[in-house]
Amino acid sequence: xxxxxxxxxxxxxxxxxxxxxxxxxxxxxxxxxxxxxxxxxxxxxxxxxxxxxxxxxxxxxxxxxxxxxxxxxxxxxxxxxxxxxxxxxxxxxxxxxxxxxxxxxxxxxxxxxxxxxxxxxxxxxxxxxxxxxxxxxxxxxxxxxxxxxxxxxxxxxxxxxxxxxxxxxxxxxxxxxxxxxxxxxxxxxxxxxxxxxxxxxxxxxxxxxxxxxxxxxxxxxxxxxxxxxxxxxxxxxxxxxxxxxxxxxxxxxxxxxxxxxxxxxxxxxxxxxxxxxxxxxxxxxxxxxxxxxxxxxxxxxxxxxxxxxxxxxxxxxxxxxxxxxxxxxxxxxxxxxxx
Amino acid sequence: xxxxxxxxxxxxxxxxxxxxxxxxxxxxxxxxxxxxxxxxxxxxxxxxxxxxxxxxxxxxxxxxxxxxxxxxxxxxxxxxxxxxxxxxxxxxxxxxxxxxxxxxxxxxxxxxxxxxxxxxxxxxxxxxxxxxxxxxxxxxxxxxxxxxxxxxxxxxxxxxxxxxxxxxxxxxxxxxxxxxxxxxxxxxxxxxxxxxxxxxxxxxxxxxxxxxxxxxxxxxxxxxxxxxxxxxxxxxxxxxxxxxxxxxxxxxxxxxxxxxxxxxxxxxxxxxxxxxxxxxxxxxxxxxxxxxxxxxxxxxxxxxxxxxxxxxxxxxxxxxxxxxxxxxxxxxxxxxxxxxxxxxxxx
Numbered sequence: 001x002x003x004x005x006x007x008x009x010x011x012x013x014x015x016x017x018x019x020x021x022x023x024x025x026x027x028x029x030x031x032x033x034x035x036x037x038x039x040x041x042x043x044x045x046x047x048x049x050x051x052x053x054x055x056x057x058x059x060x061x062x063x064x065x066x067x068x069x070x071x072x073x074x075x076x077x078x079x080x081x082x083x084x085x086x087x088x089x090x091x092x093x094x095x096x097x098x099x100x101x102x103x104x105x106x107x108x109x110x111x112x113x114x115x116x117x118x119x120x121x122x123x124x125x126x127x128x129x130x131x132x133x134x135x136x137x138x139x140x141x142x143x144x145x146x147x148x149x150x151x152x153x154x155x156x157x158x159x160x161x162x163x164x165x166x167x168x169x170x171x172x173x174x175x176x177x178x179x180x181x182x183x184x185x186x187x188x189x190x191x192x193x194x195x196x197x198x199x200x201x202x203x204x205x206x207x208x209x210x211x212x213x214x215x216x217x218x219x220x221x222x223x224x225x226x227x228x229x230x231x232x233x234x235x236x237x238x239x240x241x242x243x244x245x246x247x248x249x250x251x252x253x254x255x256x257x258x259x260x261x262x263x264x265x266x267x268x269x270x271x272x273x274x275x276x277x278x279x280x281x282x283x284x285x286x287x288x289x290x291x292x293x294x295x296x297x298x299x300x301x302x303x304x305x306x307x308x309x310x311x312x313x314x315x316x317x318x319x320x321x322x323x324x325x326x327x328x329x330x331x332x333x334x335x336x337x338x339x
Numbered sequence: 340x341x342x343x344x345x346x347x348x349x350x351x352x353x354x355x356x357x358x359x360x361x362x363x364x365x366x367x368x369x370x371x372x373x374x375x376x377x378x379x380x381x382x383x384x385x386x387x388x389x390x391x392x393x394x395x396x397x398x399x400x401x402x403x404x405x406x407x408x409x410x411x412x413x414x415x416x417x418x419x420x421x422x423x424x425x426x427x428x429x430x431x432x433x434x435x436x437x438x439x440x441x442x443x444x445x446x447x448x449x450x451x452x453x454x455x456x457x458x459x460x461x462x463x464x465x466x467x468x469x470x471x472x473x474x475x476x477x478x479x480x481x482x483x484x485x486x487x488x489x490x491x492x493x494x495x496x497x498x499x500x501x502x503x504x505x506x507x508x509x510x511x512x513x514x515x516x517x518x519x520x521x522x523x524x525x526x527x528x529x530x531x532x533x534x535x536x537x538x539x540x541x542x543x544x545x546x547x548x549x550x551x552x553x554x555x556x557x558x559x560x561x562x563x564x565x566x567x568x569x570x571x572x573x574x575x576x577x578x579x580x581x582x583x584x585x586x587x588x589x590x591x592x593x594x595x596x597x598x599x600x601x602x603x604x605x606x607x608x609x610x611x612x613x614x615x616x617x618x619x620x621x622x623x624x625x626x627x628x629x630x631x632x633x634x635x636x637x638x639x640x641x642x643x644x645x646x647x648x649x650x651x652x653x654x655x656x657x658x659x660x661x662x663x664x665x666x667x668x669x670x671x672x673x674x675x676x677x678x679x680x681x682x683x684x685x686x
Binding site: 328 | 366
């Protein structure tokens, strides 16, 4: 351990599987992730309850790896936890695999691990397995993380992108486009200063509050890459329905709107990392909204539109002058490496 | 007092053709769905206002030549990368090994040149009076620093002579507020004497609707007219500092517009004192006569002679992902706007 403290950077030896690898795991990962299910064995052995599990995986390569409102560690927990939550599954266990660039500062790795632990605790999930590889300088950009998770499905809840029905209300759980906007600004390519923080957050609590309020929810999807606009087109396509949107009802933070105005971007197509798009019968919407607005990450939840039987596969927006306009299809100009 | 929307809604006069000549206007008009709330006698035409749309194929050929034959690093605004040249776009050149870098400002290209003294860096200077000052600033900075590896491939354009060339395509122009913020309003006032009407318009829903309502009111007399409907940004004298900078670095020249041909004195080129920063001279490029796809009707679209949807290629061979014509490339192009925001039920 003494050697480690003098050693400020990750080296190829840390990934070689020997003593230094063990030291890295002890100092960074065991120290932060410690829990009864996180053992030194080849695989975690876990109890399984009756019923069904949800199972998912996600890789994270965001650049820059730290940004206002989070870092790649927090993001890597939120991404997988939220994917499970969208299926109505309570996140139980996660694994995480790191690919670290030679020369990466150990202090930064510790910050990332600490953020992962904090976020996992909040989401009520345990990190039970991991892997560490070190790649040569320039072979990866700082650090890449892959997380895999399992969750327990809630009985009586079944959501899918194919379940949206005419008459459903379309709800977003908060203002849109924060994460994409934050990353855009954090790259400093535009020399625009704006006080924008990522919406990156673990959303199991948000989902639980909704399903406690109503089991009659058709679709829950997290609006990550491609933003809310892309999700709407995905659902319209999968469920073979039309969607009508009221642009005035879409919550957008003033600073995000300002940046989008300057750069000619549509906030509906900027990534979120802590926002859900929810489809539920209009009769359920008031109870769902009431529950959402009590939550820490969904105080600005709003109904932004409705599902219709007309124009299947298309999203039509009522614009600020009251005219109807097609929401453009997701394009190829999405920002790369946002998550 | 009647609101702009009431004036527009209640219009029952003669047919009015209004041409917008700014890509941002085109985009906003489509995004807001303004065409759908206009009475049938008012027709909006998307004129040559998007810098990418008016860039001729030959210009792309020159950029490809600089990249592939001269090994220059091409620095450009992102939109231009997918514009088709005679043989290939810059994206195509990149797949053949060309170095093409997206920048957000010409000054980024100067920075890149300074940081990479072993590379020849060429900035693709397209755009109207709104972007010309930044290109001039880049050249001025490179000259002050004595950067020998920076140059620009110029295709900057100015609007005044384009309005004259387009006279008759429309009853009134929606003048581009951002351009007038630089140039001021004297040019537009001068155009009134030539029988060209128009109003300077801003870019919000209210500003565009107000400008259209003013056009309706002023058209009633039948006399040519001008109004500045964007006074919060556009001053009569424009931006003297930007105009002075432009005049110091560049001078007027004839320019080719995609689809419109050569319009006399509608372009800008570097003054002789800055010839060292002119990529055409520096690399002694031969004259290039670009060829566009003959089926593409971008040129007619830009003059309001046909709608995007009248083109056989529209939505079939030509889509935003696989553009044939320049108007389908940029977000601000008329064809792209038609495609993206197009007909709700039949599109």
